[in-house]
Amino acid sequence: MSPTPEQPHPVTVEERLFSLVLALIATQIGLTKTDILSTVQGYRQRFRVGADNASLERQFERDKDDIRELGIPLETIESPDDPGSNHHLRYRIPKGLYDLPADIAFSPDEIMLLKLAAAVWREGSLSAESRRALTKLNSLGIDSSDPVIGYAPSLRAREPSFEPLGKAMDRGQVVAFLYLKPGESEPRRRVVAPLAVVLHEGRWHLYGADQEAGATRTFLLARIVGPVVTVPGATSQRADDGQGERALAELDALWRAQVALITVEPGSDAAVRLSKRGAPGRADGSVELHYTDVNILADELAGYGPEVYVLSPPTLIDAVLQRLRRVRDSHAALPTPGDEAAR
Amino acid sequence: MTAKPAAFGASDKLTFLLSLVPFLMDHDRVSVTAVADHFGVSPQRVRDAVNLIAMSGVPGETRQYLHGDLFDIQWDEFEANDNIVLTHLVAIDDSPRFSAREAAALIAGLQYLSALPENGDRDAIATLMAKLTRSSTGAPSQLAVSRTDAYVTISVIQAAVRAGTQVEFDYLNSRGTAEHRCVDPLRIESVDNAWYLRGWCHLREAMRTFRLDRMSELRSTDVPADAHDDGVLLPDTLFEGSADDLTVTIELPAAALELLADYGPVPVGVGAAGQLSRAQLRVSHFHGLKRLVAGLAGVVTVVDPGQARQTVADWAAAGAARYDEPPAEHGGSAERTSA
Numbered sequence: 001m002s003p004t005p006e007q008p009h010p011v012t013v014e015e016r017l018f019s020l021v022l023a024l025i026a027t028q029i030g031l032t033k034t035d036i037l038s039t040v041q042g043y044r045q046r047f048r049v050g051a052d053n054a055s056l057e058r059q060f061e062r063d064k065d066d067i068r069e070l071g072i073p074l075e076t077i078e079s080p081d082d083p084g085s086n087h088h089l090r091y092r093i094p095k096g097l098y099d100l101p102a103d104i105a106f107s108p109d110e111i112m113l114l115k116l117a118a119a120v121w122r123e124g125s126l127s128a129e130s131r132r133a134l135t136k137l138n139s140l141g142i143d144s145s146d147p148v149i150g151y152a153p154s155l156r157a158r159e160p161s162f163e164p165l166g167k168a169m170d171r172g173q174v175v176a177f178l179y180l181k182p183g184e185s186e187p188r189r190r191v192v193a194p195l196a197v198v199l200h201e202g203r204w205h206l207y208g209a210d211q212e213a214g215a216t217r218t219f220l221l222a223r224i225v226g227p228v229v230t231v232p233g234a235t236s237q238r239a240d241d242g243q244g245e246r247a248l249a250e251l252d253a254l255w256r257a258q259v260a261l262i263t264v265e266p267g268s269d270a271a272v273r274l275s276k277r278g279a280p281g282r283a284d285g286s287v288e289l290h291y292t293d294v295n296i297l298a299d300e301l302a303g304y305g306p307e308v309y310v311l312s313p314p315t316l317i318d319a320v321l322q323r324l325r326r327v328r329d330s331h332a333a334l335p336t337p338g339d340e341a342a343r
Numbered sequence: 344m345t346a347k348p349a350a351f352g353a354s355d356k357l358t359f360l361l362s363l364v365p366f367l368m369d370h371d372r373v374s375v376t377a378v379a380d381h382f383g384v385s386p387q388r389v390r391d392a393v394n395l396i397a398m399s400g401v402p403g404e405t406r407q408y409l410h411g412d413l414f415d416i417q418w419d420e421f422e423a424n425d426n427i428v429l430t431h432l433v434a435i436d437d438s439p440r441f442s443a444r445e446a447a448a449l450i451a452g453l454q455y456l457s458a459l460p461e462n463g464d465r466d467a468i469a470t471l472m473a474k475l476t477r478s479s480t481g482a483p484s485q486l487a488v489s490r491t492d493a494y495v496t497i498s499v500i501q502a503a504v505r506a507g508t509q510v511e512f513d514y515l516n517s518r519g520t521a522e523h524r525c526v527d528p529l530r531i532e533s534v535d536n537a538w539y540l541r542g543w544c545h546l547r548e549a550m551r552t553f554r555l556d557r558m559s560e561l562r563s564t565d566v567p568a569d570a571h572d573d574g575v576l577l578p579d580t581l582f583e584g585s586a587d588d589l590t591v592t593i594e595l596p597a598a599a600l601e602l603l604a605d606y607g608p609v610p611v612g613v614g615a616a617g618q619l620s621r622a623q624l625r626v627s628h629f630h631g632l633k634r635l636v637a638g639l640a641g642v643v644t645v646v647d648p649g650q651a652r653q654t655v656a657d658w659a660a661a662g663a664a665r666y667d668e669p670p671a672e673h674g675g676s677a678e679r680t681s682a
Contacts, residue, residue, distance in 0.1 A: 071442025
């Protein structure tokens with residue numbers, strides 16, 4: 001009684017993609033492009049025998065990319081008789097690599113945690129990735145245990161560089177961007193093979209191999225100004241496991257090694273907020289603050305104006321004082337128009 | 344430029360189709376509403392997907408999509424009773440793996456959660472992360488999140504939310520005024536490393552949002568919290584505008600506008616010197632502004648109004664003046680700045 005697919009109806013994008021996945025899983029030896037375009041639902045309706053199918057071929061190329069982006073292992077097999085020929089390439093999806101490994105199981109508590117973890121990304125591209133991951137988890141049919149009430153923890157990656165950096169990492173691409181280094185006022189172009197993107201002390205950092213320095217460097221995403229572009233022709237090894245942990249460990253080690261001693265004005269915003277973050281120093285009213293970057297800490301401390309007095313280290317004192325003087329001087333009363341020449 | 348959750352597109356629909364098949368296979372007979380509840384989608388989306396699945400399949404030997412090459416369901420049961428009974432399967436019978444990005448998003452989310460009191464079981468979380476890694480196609484991209492440090496405050500408030508009791512604390516608002524607050528805690532929200540309590544403030548008799556790092560002397564009480572409508576979220580921008588906001592004009596390099604995204608700057612043209620951009624910000628008072636601008640030395644300059652410039656200049660001058668003379672022994676009480 002089922003309606004047959006021969007009835008004319010417009011084939012939606014999802015129906016075409018679904019049919020393509022089914023066809024490529026069902027085949028053992030793989031299908032050639034012509035097989036696919038001439039027989040698979042959504043393509044065959046538009047396929048013309050003996051004619052130019054260029055736009056349909058481009059459609060297939062895009063569909064392949066979309067399917068791979070979803071984590072579906074779409075393989076290309078070269079013909080043993082005709083290696084290097086595009087014409088005889090075969091496509092397939094090996095079922096063993098498509099299926100979730102059989103020994104993977106999740107408990108109701110784990111499902112609950114994963115739902116909470118997915119909800120952490122409330123905006124941007126990772127919210128879509130999380131949503132798809134949850135859909136796949138739901139296919140296992142496991143009910144989640146009761147969620148923790150009263151929580152809405154969320155991570156944001158507002159920085160426009162976040163998404164292009166993630167894509168470049170996945171594809172092993174080298175990128176270039178303008179970087180406004182803390183403490184400098186002119187941005188400089190940097191060429192980097194991205195290895196990891198990490199959140200440390202509330203800031204997103206890029207950990208990558210700086211192609212000019214020939215060494216790994218850490219960049220603040222908030223300080224990447226302008227677009228992130230891929231460098232054509234340049235590729236890098238795909239980052240191996242543990243780069244994220246390595247980046248965090250480096251930042252942690254730096255954070256532990258560097259400590260500033262400050263005093264805070266009692267009852268002030270600085271006293272309430274910085275005292276929580278640091279440890280009490282030996283002197284009354286003093287606070288020990290660990291930090292990763294002297295310029296970033298100096299920016300923050302300068303914001304507290306007279307509420308903070310830096311005791312050490314000298315580089316931090318200089319950096320804070322220089323900032324405060326700069327702000328003071330750049331906000332001096334504006335010259336009247338007649339004085340313009342004197343500036 | 345605020346990023347919104349992405350719309351439900353073809354990729355999501357395909358993922359749903361591929362996920363629905365193994366679920367239906369495991370359930371001999373299941374209602375559309377039960378499936379909708381389980382997947383968190385509308386019943387109509389489930390019906391659409393089932394209709395599509397039941398008409399789909401593989402080209403087969405004949406390349407004609409004959410009946411045996413297609414999925415099938417009990418149509419009467421579906422059309423009359425809104426129940427789904429899958430009677431024939433094609434090609435797939437298992438859940439798909441995660442993509443590297445999907446696994447990375449969940450792993451980073453778990454790392455973030457592992458800092459919270461309720462989810463402190465690091466071993467369980469590590470096991471779960473390993474499972475995700477093994478369940479993904481390709482190594483998850485390297486996305487990592489360090490721990491947060493608001494632990495104690497969060498657990499006190501969390502316990503009060505559970506128990507339905509009030510909390511009290513001293514709160515320093517952004518103008519620098521400290522007040523004692525009694526609050527019915529509704530939920531804890533966070534954005535990255537900044538944590539907020541959303542609750543009913545008995546002093547203001549209104550819903551208020553408090554930054555956890557501005558609280559002191561937090562303690563839970565035995566006083567029951569009143570009943571409130573839940574479902575309030577932090578606004579996208581941390582600063583909600585009001586009618587009596589002041590407009591300030593600033594000058595900064597165009598690229599640096601992103602540093603101020605939270606404040607919703609509106610570009611208004613090119614600065615006097617030609618190289619800098621001008622933008623307008625709305626602020627509730629200049630005390631927040633002076634802290635913001637002093638924290639962005641060399642990047643942002645206030646142009647107008649004069650009073651805002653003066654407030655910023657005085658703030659920075661007072662800060663710089665502290666280094667002009669050797670500090671009094673930093674005993675705290677002897678020190679006073681011009682306030």
